[in-house]
Amino acid sequence: MKKAILSISLLLVFGLSFGQTNFFLTSNEAEQIIKGNFNPDDYQAATVLNHPEDIVAGVTQNVDAENLKQLLIEMSVFENRNTGSDTTSATNGIGASRRWVHEKFEEYQVQSAGRLIPFYFQFDEEICEVGQHRNVCAVLPGLDVSNHSVILIEAHMDSRCAGACDIDCPAHGMEDNGSGTALVMELARVMSQYSFSSTIVFMATIGEEQGLFGANAFAAWVEANNIPMKAVFNNDIVGGIICGETSSAPSCPGLNDVDSTQVRIFSGGSSNSPHKSLARFIKLEYAEEVEENASVPMLITLMSALDRTGRGGDHIPFTQRGYAAVRFTSANEHGNANAADPDYHDRQHTSDDILGVDTDGDMVLDSFFVDFNYLARNAVINGVASGMAAIGPETPSFSAENNAGEITVTIDDPNDYGKYRIGIRHTGIDFDELIDVEDGNVGVYYPYEPGPYFISVCSVDSNGIESLFGNEELFIASTIVGVEEVDISEEESKAIELFQNRPNPFDEATYISFMVHEMIPHQKAAIVIRDLNGKEIRSIATNVRMGLNEILYDHGYNTIGTFVYSLELDGKVIDSRQMIFAN
Ligand SMILES: [Zn+2]
The missing domain is CATH 2.60.40.10 (Immunoglobulins)
Known part of the structure; x- marks a missing residue:
């Protein structure tokens, strides 16, 4: 028995968006492919490249930082990609931007000899006074329909300023989340040159900033149609490398710290959830297939939490429905998106989230806030892991x-x-x-x-x-061989056993678990964290169940040092241990 306590406030803010209706895919062909109703021979490449060596070489060599830069330059001219912004203008607003993404997918369709199929996923929902919305998607049919499965690579393309529905401010949203959108588009271009057993969907979502609406609509459609969704790779803020003053915990060291070699993977559930399992797989594939030959090796940090404190993203609607889903986010973020605060100086969710600046006055950007090489490295991590998951064997x-x-x-x-x-x-x-x-x-x-x-x-x-x-x-x-005998008879005799937190030392968050062998009657239970002077830092109310209980403690960006955590039943300490917060 395992139990994870997630932040309730986070689920309330980001989880409850069930209002979307009238799901519609603009291509029946794409719909039938995602449902597994197609003949793979109809989508066979002239030369089938489905060997892992071809795919790894293709992704690592063909994902192109210059191409990503070009995509972001083109995306920045739409000025405002708010979900409620203009849908009819040819040059500005969300309508022009999503047609542009669709046109790019059409180009990649031609380059893939028709194998990549673009479409819109449309749904109805009142968001910022607009009633109907479209995610922009493309599907690459898999070779194996007898064992049909689908892998999703997604990013939200909508942007915002301080006002959630401000459709007039410049909202280039280059870090958040032009970076993720460009990554998804680039992988659609590169990966559609190869063949996979699983079907792969590339998707740029809408309505993320107002409540994950586009992702939630697609997740609801996937669930309603029993689509065998194998894995979801969400990319949100994956190109910025500069730390702001305020980025949300768990966070970067502070203003103007630069990190271009680390990326974080957030995922839901306790440490043994399918989401964390997918995160481990991604890190493993990178280590085995990419790292050795990488000119700049990346550090992939597996995060304990579903997302940053108080924040959310488009992996969550899939997580909630039980599909293995993760979120990639840069190690360094420029702000916590709290742009309504008059003291906020960071770029996220403001008109300052632009591609870069012209420092020498020649009207050409020469200093960039998005690092295109870093973005390319994150695209490679996504492409290789999703590619290996899409050709790999079945789980025994x-x-x-x-x-x-x-x-x-x-x-x-x-x-x-x-x-x-x-x-x-x-x-x-x-x-x-x-x-x-x-x-x-x-x-x-x-x-x-x-x-x-x-x-x-x-x-x-x-x-x-x-x-x-x-x-x-x-x-x-409980019994260990090969090392000197460990006396744990005392532990075994305990009704409830408190384990060492994992990881320890930890940065930002750690799991505290305890095993209930025998229930002790009580009214209230809590894990209480104290400093070494006995001052209470946090009390986390918990339920106590037979078997293993697991609690995620999010220390945030807080005091460094040694702390004591105790399991308390009705205020009585059952057991205590020490843990070290090291960052
Ligand atoms: Zn975002």
């Missing part, structure tokens, strides 16, 4: 037994791939270890210290490509 199931200091994993694979990897997680969100099972279908793992171990398994095909990892199973190691 497994059973495992925890006996006398060893966890024996038996893999059940109807496809008989013959090679597998066992992912072991003990200390944090990321894998601590991966064990290759080369021969047969049984692997054994020896826990090195008492506590919880999360085990998951993937298949490896003959090209060495991993499937997504399946659900994790939890094992509590």
Whole structure:
């Protein structure tokens, strides 16, 4: 039994938008492809390039920083991409911008010999006094309809100023989120030269800034039509590298700090959710397929939280419906988007979110707020991971037994791939270890210290490509072999066992978990955080259930040092441990 406490306020702000109706895809062909009703032979490339080496080389070499720059320059001329802005003007507003994206998808359709199919996804909802809206999309049909699955790569294309419906201000929205939109467009261009088993949808959404409306509408349509959505890659603020004064926690070090080598992946649920599993897969594929040959290697940071504090994005409507979904966001953001504050000087959600400035007065931009090489590196991370997920094998199931200091994993694979990897997680969100099972279908793992171990398994095909990892199973190691004997009889005798937080030391957020072996009657329960002087920092009310309970503690950008956390029932301390906030 696991339980995650998410920020309630965040879900209230970003989660409850169910008003969209009258979903309509402007291309019946695209609709049938997404539903899996098509003949892959009709979309066969003249030369089928579906080997992982071709795809990895294609994505890493063909994603082009200059092309991304050009897309952003073209996008900036629409002035205002607010969801309520002009839909009829040929030059300004959301109508002109979405037709431009559609035209680009048409160009890529031609370049892909007709295999990429552009369409609009239309829905009705009153947003900023406009009643009907369109996401701009393109679908690349997969080769495998017998095992139909869909992967979505998305970004919101709408922009805003301080006023959520201000349609007159200049709102170039280059960092937020011209960067993500250009990334999705560039991947549509590059990836449509290759063939994948899964069908891939590229989507630029609308109405994100007023409540994730475009993504929510598409997620609702996906759910209503039982579309087998395998993974969702949301990109929102993925090109900026300069830290503002106010960016939302967990955040960057401070004004004008620059970071062009780190990207954050946010995802929902507890550390063993399918969303965090997808995030781990993305990081693993980057490490295995890209990093070694990358001229500038990227640090991918797996974040504990669904999103930054009080913020949200277009992955959330998919997360809420149980589809594995993640959000990519730059390490450094220029502001917390609180543009209504008179003391706000940052660029996000203001007319200052422009592409750059002309510093020498020759009317040509020469200093940019979006780093095109950084944006290209983030596009490569997306393209390689989504590409590998789209050609990789199927996820096997497994059973495992925890006996006398060893966890024996038996893999059940109807496809008989013959090679597998066992992912072991003990200390944090990321894998601590991966064990290759080369021969047969049984692997054994020896826990090195008492506590919880999360085990998951993937298949490896003959090209060495991993499937997504399946659900994790939890094992509590109580007997450890191979190291000196650990006396945990005292721990075992406890009705409730409080575990070391993970990760520890931590930056911004960490998981605190406890195991309930035997219920202790109580009215109220809380995890209480104190400093070393005993001063209470935070009290997080929690429910207590039999089995493993897990709580996400978001420390934010706060005091560095050692803290004590306690599980308290009706004010009585059941157990305490120390943790270190290191950033
Ligand atoms: Zn955004």
